[in-house]
Amino acid sequence: VKPTEKPTQPSSAKPTEQITEKPTEKPTEAKTTSKKSSSNGDGKFVFKVYGWGHGVGMSQNGASEYARRGWTYKQILLHYYNNPGISLVKDSNLPSKVTYNGKSYSLAEYLGKTAYAEVGPSATLESIKSQMVAIYTYAKRQNFKLTSANHAFRESYAGTSASIETAIKETLGDCLEFNGRPALTPYFSTAAGKTASSINVWGGSQSTYPYLAGGRTSPEGDVKRTLTISSEDIRKKVEAYNAKVDASKRITLQNDPSQWIKILEHDSARGSGCRYISSLKIGNQTMRGNVFRLNIMGAAVLRSHCFTYTYTPD
Numbered sequence: 001v002k003p004t005e006k007p008t009q010p011s012s013a014k015p016t017e018q019i020t021e022k023p024t025e026k027p028t029e030a031k032t033t034s035k036k037s038s039s040n041g042d043g044k045f046v047f048k049v050y051g052w053g054h055g056v057g058m059s060q061n062g063a064s065e066y067a068r069r070g071w072t073y074k075q076i077l078l079h080y081y082n083n084p085g086i087s088l089v090k091d092s093n094l095p096s097k098v099t100y101n102g103k104s105y106s107l108a109e110y111l112g113k114t115a116y117a118e119v120g121p122s123a124t125l126e127s128i129k130s131q132m133v134a135i136y137t138y139a140k141r142q143n144f145k146l147t148s149a150n151h152a153f154r155e156s157y158a159g160t161s162a163s164i165e166t167a168i169k170e171t172l173g174d175c176l177e178f179n180g181r182p183a184l185t186p187y188f189s190t191a192a193g194k195t196a197s198s199i200n201v202w203g204g205s206q207s208t209y210p211y212l213a214g215g216r217t218s219p220e221g222d223v224k225r226t227l228t229i230s231s232e233d234i235r236k237k238v239e240a241y242n243a244k245v246d247a248s249k250r251i252t253l254q255n256d257p258s259q260w261i262k263i264l265e266h267d268s269a270r271g272s273g274c275r276y277i278s279s280l281k282i283g284n285q286t287m288r289g290n291v292f293r294l295n296i297m298g299a300a301v302l303r304s305h306c307f308t309y310t311y312t313p314d
Contacts, residue, residue, distance in 0.1 A: 043257050043313040045234060047227040051304040053188025054290050055196030055214070055276055057081065058134055060119055062191050062218030063127040069219070073129035073171065080195065080218075081176055081183060083211035088133070091140065091173040098144045100153055110146075111135060111168050112159055117152035118187075121161035128167040133174045134185040140175055141182040184209055191218030192306035196276040200267055201290045201305075214267060214276075225303060231257040231311075234296075238283070241296050251283040258311045263289075276306045 053059075058080035066076050074088055098110035105113070111132055119131050139146060159165055176183040186198075197214030199206050206213055235253060242250040253260055261282050266275035266289070277289030282296065289305030 043231045043311060045229050045231065045257075045261075045309055045311050047229070047302060047307045047309045049225050049227055049303050050306040051188075051192030051220075051223050052190040053304065054186070054201050055188060055191060055304065055306065056198050056201050056212055057184075057186035057188065057195065058130065059191035059195065059218045059220065060123075060127070060131065060187055060189055061220045063130050064119075064124050065219045065221075067124035067126035067130075071126060073126045073133065076126065076130040077133055077176060080216055081185060081211045082216055083178070083213075085179045086183060086211045087177050089175055089177050091136075091175045094173055095144045098139060098146070100146045101148055107136075107172070108168050109159075110139070111172075112161075112164050113154050113157045114151060115164050115167065116157040116161065117154040121163050123163075125163050125167060128163055129171045131187070132167050132171045133176060134187050136171070136174065137176045137182050137185045141184065178211055183211060186212070190220050190223055190304075192223055192276065192304055194218060196267065196306070200276050200278045201288065203288070227302060229301075231260075234260070237296050237298070249285065251285045253283040258313065261309065261311075276304075 051059075058077070063076045063080070066079070067073075071079075077088060078086065095107055097104040098107055099105075100110060100113075114135050115128060115131055118135070119128055121128075123131075135151070138150070142150065157164075176185055184198075195214045195216040195218060197206060198204065198209045198212040200214060234257075238251050238253060261280060263277055263280045264286065265278035267278065277292075279286055279288055280292055282292060287295075293299060293302045293305045
């Protein structure tokens with residue numbers, strides 16, 4: 001799966017430290033049509049969704065566009081991972097092997113197979129190079145022991161792409177550090193105009209990852225998509241979620257679907273328009289916007305947690 005077409009949700013995008021939720025700012029209310037709400041669960045939700053992925057760190061499509069505009073991979077990386085404590089250094093202590101799903105690969109093999117799956121050989125060279133550095137940095141942070149839970153990987157890639165092999169050679173050992181240690185380098189497919197902060201998605205204190213504070217501009221083109229889904233289908237998704245969680249986390253939906261979803265906190269990624277949602281309430285449960293996206297709706301269904309919605313009863 002290439003994130004320039006579909007997103008990845010690598011655990012490289014998740015801090016290993018335990019973090020708790022912290023709100024950002026108060027939202028405007030979501031819109032409901034003026035028609036009288038149905039009490040029998042009929043109707044439809046229309047989501048206007050911006051971007052694709054969790055929104056934290058480097059946008060892969062944004063990096064490609066910046067590369068097309070003449071940016072170097074160093075400029076791209078220091079734009080998306082932005083803080084005075086961040087530096088791009090050359091690591092002289094390269095590993096002889098990297099382990100992925102229990103199998104050992106040379107560093108070049110590992111980088112090539114990962115980059116092929118993550119961005120593909122047709123991406124602009126400088127953006128592939130920026131991806132290589134993000135991959136290497138995260139692998140170093142993980143002591144070069146990775147699994148399929150961390151990122152995409154194309155086992156069949158055998159070093160046949162000139163652009164990927166060039167990117168490996170020209171960035172080998174390049175590592176992003178924050179105050180002398182490997183930085184956390186999440187990436188995702190497509191930004192919603194700007195990037196999201198790590199606390200928006202995972203909570204915690206921004207001081208832990210000040211270089212993931214969000215708000216970094218990203219120059220993708222048309223990033224809006226419309227998702228129309230019936231209230232009955234959302235009810236089924238909630239039932240599927242309830243079947244997998246403890247009783248204390250199960251969602252109880254109101255009779256009136258117009259009351260099911262309430263946005264509580266969001267950032268200002270798109271000004272007065274759509275924002276990355278930090279937290280929302282669905283039924284009786286409060287959760288982060290990206291958790292709602294992943295665990296209730298599905299990552300490929302609701303592409304991003306930067307959305308607005310309307311509800312129309314039948």
